[in-house]
Structures are given as structure tokens and as C-alpha cells.
Amino acid sequence: AQLVSLFYYMGMLTFGPGAAEEALPRLVIPNRVIRTLQWEYMAYALHDQDHLVLDMSDVEDALMAMAGRGDIAPLVTLFKNEVMGKIGVKDQRQFNEGTLKLMLLAYLSNSRVFHLLSEKEFARGYCDLFLTPAQDLASLRYAWMLEVKYLKTGAKQADIDKAIAAAYLQLERYASDTTLMPLLTQGRELKAGALIFAGAKNVLFRPWPPPPPGPARKPAKPVVKRAAKKTATKKTATKKTATKKAVRSRAS
Numbered sequence: 001a002q003l004v005s006l007f008y009y010m011g012m013l014t015f016g017p018g019a020a021e022e023a024l025p026r027l028v029i030p031n032r033v034i035r036t037l038q039w040e041y042m043a044y045a046l047h048d049q050d051h052l053v054l055d056m057s058d059v060e061d062a063l064m065a066m067a068g069r070g071d072i073a074p075l076v077t078l079f080k081n082e083v084m085g086k087i088g089v090k091d092q093r094q095f096n097e098g099t100l101k102l103m104l105l106a107y108l109s110n111s112r113v114f115h116l117l118s119e120k121e122f123a124r125g126y127c128d129l130f131l132t133p134a135q136d137l138a139s140l141r142y143a144w145m146l147e148v149k150y151l152k153t154g155a156k157q158a159d160i161d162k163a164i165a166a167a168y169l170q171l172e173r174y175a176s177d178t179t180l181m182p183l184l185t186q187g188r189e190l191k192a193g194a195l196i197f198a199g200a201k202n203v204l205f206r207p208w209p210p211p212p213p214g215p216a217r218k219p220a221k222p223v224v225k226r227a228a229k230k231t232a233t234k235k236t237a238t239k240k241t242a243t244k245k246a247v248r249s250r251a252s
Helices: 003-009 030-047 058-069 072-083 098-109 156-176 180-185 223-251
Strands: 114-122 123-135 142-152 189-198 202-208
Touching: 003 058, 058 072, 058 098, 058 114, 058 123, 072 202, 098 114, 098 123, 098 142, 114 142, 114 156, 114 180, 123 156, 123 180, 156 189, 156 202, 180 189
Parallel strands: 142 189
Antiparallel strands: 114 123, 123 142, 189 202
């Protein structure tokens, strides 16, 4: 279904005659030009590359870690190294958040672990990426909701913190949709977070809700005063020793 949607948006398919009256509209090739320039060319290309094998095992493993263990770290590392790491300096000049989301969607769409939803409407907002576990894989425990933010290379920490805070507000609003959320999670536990790209090299994930702050640290003891006390004690002991020596010398 996702591939058909892509062909539709690229203009390679359109609705056939009478589609408005059909429960399941039929898609057709729009015209002879598209058939010749797009479909016949694709057929020739596939015929020439019929030996090509697309290895998605690493992506499958990373997505299984997300769905089975609730661990997104393997996917973040894989996408950073295999995709973002290959983007050149010139590519980054026209790079933006929309491009990044399309790259993520294309990278994940060939997996059968999740059903992907892009810009799904929740509570009068649009979630960047929602991953619903496949129904036929009963071992999958987690659905995922991700908000993606892109900042230019060299972004300051204050800008990154601001993007994370904005993503948290959006995720909180989406999660409050009590109508759609149970339908999409299908009884699975929801994991969510902000995926922050600061340029092409710095990729961060921050979970939502954020973990509670740890216990406050006790103030450090005044080490300087202790040292001063030790010094004073040492001086007193030295003075006492000198006095004893003086008394002994007089006695002798």
C-alpha cells in the first residue's frame, strides 16, 4: 500500500474511470507518456538488475529491538552511520526537516515489523512518524511515536534543548488523543520520544515522558577548612615539640 501511494504521488498512477463510485477505487497509468517514460523504463531497469538483492537484515534487527525490547538505540546508530554518515557537505546546504522525514520513511518502509504512519492527525496536530506493530507478529510489545527535529550543523545546546522541549509538548498533545491512540497501539505499550538531528553527524534521541530527575546532591564539605585545621594542628604540635626540646636543653 505504501509503494502504491508513492507511485500515486509521483504521478505514475491515478484513479481510474468511475473511481468515485467504487468502494475500492482502481488505479491506472495516467497516459502513454507516463507508461513509456516511467513504467517501461522501470521494467527495463528491473530486468537488467534482476540479480540485485536488497539486504534489510540490519534494519529488521533494529526494528525488532524497538518493537520487542523497546530499544531504539540500534536504529539510531544504524541510520546515523548508514544514511546520515554518507551525506556530503554540499547535500546539507538544501537539507531540511521535510527531506529528513522522507529519508526516514523510505529507510523503514520495506520492513514488515511496523506499519508506518506519516503526519498522522492527533488532537489537532500531526505526528511526524507513528509505528504500529504488525498484527501477525504477536511477540511485538511496543508501538512507537516519534517527533523529528532538524537543526543546522553547529547548533548550540540551547537550540537543541529548545527543540526537545517543543517536541515534548507535541508528543504530550498527541498522546492525549484517547480515541485514536488505543486503535493504533492495538493493546501494545506506547514508546515515544524526540529524534533530534543537529546537522548530519549529531543524532540524539530523548525519550518522552522524560525520566524524573535524580536525587539532589549534597553540598560538598569545606575541604579548605579541613586543610586549614590540619595545618593549624600541625603547627601547634611542632610548637609543643620545640618547647619540650628547649626545656630539656635548659635542664641539661
